[in-house]
Amino acid sequence: MPTSIAPSGVVPTADHAVVVHQLVKRYGGRDVVDGLDLVARAGAVTAVLGPNGAGKTTTVECCEGLRTPDAGSVRVLGLDPVADARALRPRVGVMLQDGGLPTGARAGEVLRHVAAMYAAPRDTGELSERLGVDLFARTTVRRLSGGQRQRLALAAAVVGRPEVVFLDEPSAGMDPQSRHAVWELVRELRSDGVAVVLTTHLMDEAEDLADHVHVVDRGRLLASGTVHDLLTTEPDGDAGTLRFDTVAGLDLAPLTARLSTVTPDAATGWSAAEAEPGSYVVTGPADPRTLAELTAWLADHDVLAGRITVGRRTLEDVFLDLTGRHLR
Amino acid sequence: MSDTTTSAPPPAPGTAGAASPARRVTAQAGFETRTILRNGEQLLVTIVLPVLVLVGLARTSIIGLDTGGLPRIDFVTPGVLALACVTTAFTSQAIATAFDRRNGVLRLLATTPLGRSGLLAGKVLGVLAVEVVQVVVIGVTALLLGWQPHVAGIPAAVGAGLLGTAAFTALALLIAGTLRAEGVLAVANLLLVLLVVGGGLLVPPDQLPGPLAHLATFLPSGALGEAMRGALLGTGVPPLAVVVLAAWTALLAGATVRFFRWQ
The missing domain is CATH 3.30.70.1650 (PDO, CxxC motif)
Known part of the structure; x- marks a missing residue:
């Protein structure tokens, strides 16, 4: 096993908040992630773009400490997401693809509950207003629309002022207004110096939002660069x-x-x-x-x-x- | 927030820090308790069902019980308290955890400073908080019906309740962490009915028919029922019941640690 954590051709530096090197993850003998390399910088939006089943979610879950790699290495803020979970949890925000919101509680209650896990969280009132969560704060999660759940999940992901944010398909099921509110917040996080990693299969999301795009399929990195790089890459x-x-x-x-x-x-x-x-x-x-x-x-x-x-x-x-x- | 000026720039990313472990766990326990007490079905199984059973067994003779000459209410209440413990620690907790697991709630909370151990601690505290509510409601109802508990046995009853809670919470987490949510819903309700009818909770194991008498003695439900009755009737907690509950707790907790799947 290689001991270096640098993906081929990329030397990790201090502003590399996330470094994934030769990551392998298998389920039932099948390599879902097969030697993936990926980096994400602080103060930048990194999109992991790929079709369904490409291994995007599994990769992000390894970064979140929810799954243990079978081979290769993952470093977030220089730490191991599994071994150093305790130190990383207050510094990393997560928005899961399936939301992960308790369905029996009210939206506002869920956000305040997640905020209670931090010593000095963001102001939940201000954040709710930013994402329009205040409009359905008293509705139970079970009754929220897909877009409303996504906005609540995003609010929960950023309420702890994270240095790294993982957003798994953040604008799935959202109406255009919601998407713009989400994109605006993501841009603001970037200018605050947060490393934003988002998985998506929406081209316009990657094109409009991402400073860096990793194209992933079948558990491997196919191409990597700025949107401009990808559009102008030889031979085309x-x-x-x-x-x-x-x-x-x-x-x-x-x-x-x-x-x-x-x-x-x-x-x-x-x-x-x-x-x-x-x-x-x-x-x-x-x-x-x-x-x-x-x-x-x-x-x-x-x-x-x-x-x-x-x-x-x-x-x-x-x-x-x-x-x-x-x-x- | 700031002690310098109100127009200070917003705090930088990474400055929120984790709340203290005690605060995180209490917050989780409060959240779990409120969620259970607000859910209609959960209230039905944890509060309404035990109270109905208490009133039904105390005021009617539909179920024949050999109370050994004691008033029915004195004989029945300890069993109802044991039943209450099972509804909260097992049925309610298994169903809640199974759906939280299916909906990704366990995974999301595991990524916050709460972590997996904090989540578990919060759940256990939440169960105990609901049990306090149950004891108050059932205890007051029983006292109104003329219950005269053996007061010196209350500490032993609390101990039995805690041990029973440990065993049944472990069982709840074991099935919630291994079966599909719909399966857990079915199994948790079915097991509750079986334990009520033939598990030695309400009817002492030695009054159950045939082989069930021997079986129930060694079930956590029978052991919990006997321990509660022994403590609150003043006949003393049978050591066998304590051994049986402790053994089940160790076995189930070990199996849960081994087989629980977070997703």
């Missing part, structure tokens, strides 16, 4: 996308071949995929001539595109390229 550095909707089941190989003849000097080639039946994404060095070539190809097939858009790659494109387009 100058890539644009052409999206169009038309009849399903077109053979795309002839299309990419034709587009390649239009851009023979480009450093990058063309790729095309039917993202959903009848909805196509073509990626490559897009320019006016390639758009003309695409419409000509459609004309040759005697099909009319319902919509054609030209744009840069999005985080979603990068994500789907890395994790595949098949359903799971």
Whole structure:
């Protein structure tokens, strides 16, 4: 077993609040997390992005001390989340995916109860108002909507003024207003110097909020960097996308071949995929001539595109390229 | 908050610190107690059921009991107190913990400064607090019905109650930490009924039919019932009952530590 806790290529420094190195976690003989490396800095939002079942939650639970790694190491604020749990608990805030809220108690009561675990917690009144928890403070948790529960769980995660916050799918089930309230609070935590680690499969959440994104799938780290890094990573550095909707089941190989003849000097080639039946994404060095070539190809097939858009790659494109387009 | 100026910048992250262990555990105990006493079903099983059983057994002769010449209320009340202990320490606690476990409450609280040991301590204190409420309600009802307890036996009864609470809380946590919540709901209620009918809580083991008499003597329910009766009737706590309860406590606590799953 490697004894160094530095993920390959990253030297942990004082502002690395979380360092996960070669983490392995197995359930029933299956590697749910399989040699994962991950770091998170203080004063930054780190997104762990991955499809369902990628191992995000298990990884975060190892950081929270709720699970013991089978191999590899996890350090939070330089400490072991399991062995040093007592020292870490007052410094780490946790929002679980399933909320973890007692269903029989009132919302305001739950928040005050969690606050009572700390010597000098945040003012629960102010925090409730920030997240709109005051609007349903007297409602029992059982009767709260999904978004209300999430906001209460977030309030409970930050009421102890943590230095590191783990948020597992924080805006799942939230309406747009709630999401913005949550995002605003997350940005404020960041500017206060808190290390915020959030798992998500929402691209816009990662794109709008994260300073650093780790793309995870099948228990491994696939890519890591700022959103900008990920969007401009070779070999698709100058890539644009052409999206169009038309009849399903077109053979795309002839299309990419034709587009390649239009851009023979480009450093990058063309790729095309039917993202959903009848909805196509073509990626490559897009320019006016390639758009003309695409419409000509459609004309040759005697099909009319319902919509054609030209744009840069999005985080979603990068994500789907890395994790595949098949359903799971 | 601050002793310098009211317009001081907000405290930095990481400055909240943990509350003292005593404060955390008391807060948890208070929270657990309020949750149980506010829940309709929990109140039904912990308060209403024992009081109904007390009144029913004291005022009617539906269940034939050989009281050995004692007034029925004197003979029945210790058993009802034993039953109350089982409803809170076992049935109510098993169901509450099972649903908290399913809903992730145990995991979330384990990440706060409370921790797992604080959570456990809070639960035990919460059980004891509910039991105090039960003893007051049942005791006052029994006194109104003419109960004359053997006052010198009260410390022994408290001791028996604590030992019974330990054994049945351990059993509650064992099934809550190993079965699905719906399964716990069924098992906890079914076991309560079985222990009431044939477990030696209300009816002394030696008055139970056939092999049940021998079995109930060695069940924690029979031992708790006999210890309560011995203490409050003034006949003395049978040493066998204490040994049986202590053995069950050790066995169940060991199994809980070994098999309890937090998620």
